[in-house]
Amino acid sequence: MHTLIIGAGAAGIAAAIAAAKSGQQVTVLDRNRKALKKVGVTGNGRGNLLNHGELRYFGDADFALEVMTQMPYENVRDFLQSAGISLVHEGDLVYPSSLLASVAVEALLAQANELGVRIHVNTSAKSAIKTGETFHVTAVQSKFGKEKPKASGKMKKGALLEEKEVHYAADRLIVAVGGAAAPAHGTDGTGYDLLTTFGHRLTPICPALCALLTDERPIGGLAGQRVRAALTLKSKDDQILAQSKGEALFAQDGVSGIAAMQLARFVQKNAVLTLDMSETLMGDAAETMKLHEWLSRRTAQKKNAPIASLFAGSISAPLSRAILAASGIRDTAQKVASLTATDLEQLEKAITAFTVKVKGTRDFEAAQVTAGGIQTIDFNPQTMQSKLVDGLYAVGEVLNVDGDCGGYNLMFAFASGLLAGEGTGIREEHGER
Ligand SMILES: Cc1cc2nc3c(=O)[nH]c(=O)nc-3n(C[C@H](O)[C@H](O)[C@H](O)COP(=O)(O)OP(=O)(O)OC[C@H]3O[C@@H](n4cnc5c(N)ncnc54)[C@H](O)[C@@H]3O)c2cc1C
Structure with missing residues (x-):
């Protein structure tokens, strides 16, 4: 035969x-x-x-x-x-x-x-x-x-x-x-x-198992930054399309890394990606406390430091800037003590649901x-x-x-x-x- x-x-x-x-x-x-x-x-x-x-x-x-x-x-x-x-x-x-x-x-x-x-x-x-x-x-x-x-x-x-x-x-x-x-x-x-x-x-x-192309504004300055995160891809009407956990790697025009690539096959028109970066931020402390408590401790510890350095030692400066910007805190030269309860709420949201609009995926060449x-x-x-x-x-x-x-x-x-x-x-x- x-x-x-x-x-x-x-x-x-x-x-x-x-x-x-x-x-x-x-x-x-x-x-x-x-x-x-x-x-x-x-x-x-x-x-x-x-x-x-x-x-x-x-x-x-x-x-x-x-x-x-x-x-x-x-x-x-x-x-x-x-x-x-x-x-x-x-x-x-x-x-x-x-x-x-x-x-x-x-x-x-x-x-x-x-x-x-x-x-x-x-x-x-x-x-x-x-x-x-x-x-x-x-x-x-x-x-x-x-x-x-x-x-x-x-x-x-x-x-x-x-x-x-x-x-x-x-x-x-x-x-x-x-x-x-x-x-x-x-x-x-x-x-x-x-x-x-x-x-x-x-x-x-x-294409599947490839980088996601996203709105470039929220991720400006993040190219090359890696983060361990929980990722959620949602449809425009807020339905969860897929979730993954692991490493995400920012590029100038999108997000790659295994956790992001795994979501590519589920991308739809006008989909939205959220990243929960609390684990990276808190490290092992994530096992014993909620982000809210961690943030209260951190703000108390750093009350006299500038807001810009609130996350120093936990995440890189570019990521820290992106999170602060996403939470709407503009004047980061102010002291941490000046943060209001609403600021802290917005910060928590930016850490647990850092949101970017998804424009599509890379093509077959890169998949x-x-x-x-x-x-x-x-x-x-x-x-x-x-x-x-x-x-x-x-x-x-x-x-x-x-x-x-x-x-x-x-x-x-x-x-x-x-x-x-x-x-x-x-x-x-x-x-x-
Ligand atoms: C960069 C990269 C990294 C990857 N890493 C992993 C990994 O670590 N683990 C994992 O599980 N998967 C991984 N994959 C996916 C995996 O390699 C593929 O899913 C797998 O190789 C598919 O096997 P296949 O034999 O079906 O096809 P292929 O391995 O793609 O082989 C098909 C072959 O058919 C030949 N061919 C096509 N058309 C014709 C034709 N008309 N005449 C003659 N020959 C033809 C092609 O030249 C090719 O050699 C990766 C893929 C890429 C691109």
Whole structure:
């Protein structure tokens, strides 16, 4: 049995290894110069491969949960370990123990190679059809001149020397082309056509796990400032759209950091973001007292100091200025003792609900993941096989499944890839053992 896989990302390579282990002949095509290019940059180069905690998926979340029941965390972990990857936990987040995604990439590719998987890089699939029992894929293969080192030390792709059309035939076709996020890594959304051509449906897509673009006024002067905060995204009619907790990083035109990026997929027109920064301000004291009490103590301690220095030692000067401005306190040269009860109420509000209007999110270029994708209702979550076309499979981010930050996306890609690769049931149909 010949299995052809389009896309040598996390899902495609997992599928390839599983298929080769079960005795199938496997060819993988990827338009990039290298297989697993995106995996190499995940987790800031550390590769947050899995998450051992509660499952957090969006889009067709039930489908994702069924996939993860069929191929649970332990199985995906065993798959990675059987490729020789040593793993380490940071809470529920699982990384290669080397803390280098590149080490995991090398191990997976070495295993694929040992199992006889053929990987054709610089090969972009353009169309796929099925005639009788056979899939036919037409691709364009590019040949480039020698790579040259750039000043940054990275290699620059050589000039395009030649392009030729190539044809592949296979008994099974696994589409693992990813989504539309991070096109620099080969995923520009054109891969959806390879499934819609067979009648599969695409939902609307938008960037997920990316920075929020906001009104610049309230965050003026905050670029580069980090804060631990509880974030709430609300609709224009004050309904909570999503909440997160963790690090937020201000930019000139918005807010990023993991806690903000997790909210991106929920952004609507005229949404509003509030940040509760009381934990950062109070530190450990947040465990034993309310902000109101902390503020009373602080104002008593600092009664003769200028208002501008009220939060010195707790938060940075730019953040302190932004909070004071948001609470409407203009004359910060005055003594703390001059603050009125209303001022303190406004301060409390600015600390617990520092509010910025959200204008949108960064685009797919800057997003880590795609929200939306090919509808999963037409796929079997136990095998990843299409219900419309026998022998056709879709795995990973190309589907309408996106996970939270923390290893969920790679885990789904590996799990779905493994299910499709194994091809449970298919080999019996072909009279193989
Ligand atoms: C900067 C960054 C950091 C991230 N960090 C993490 C993290 O730490 N943990 C986590 O869980 N997730 C992370 N993600 C998300 C995660 O990398 C993806 O969700 C995951 O790689 C999806 O796997 P996939 O195999 O479905 O698709 P991809 O890994 O995107 O692979 C798809 C492959 O298909 C190829 N392809 C596309 N179209 C064609 C075609 N027509 N012909 C041939 N080949 C084609 C592409 O070149 C690509 O190699 C990160 C993403 C980015 C961009």
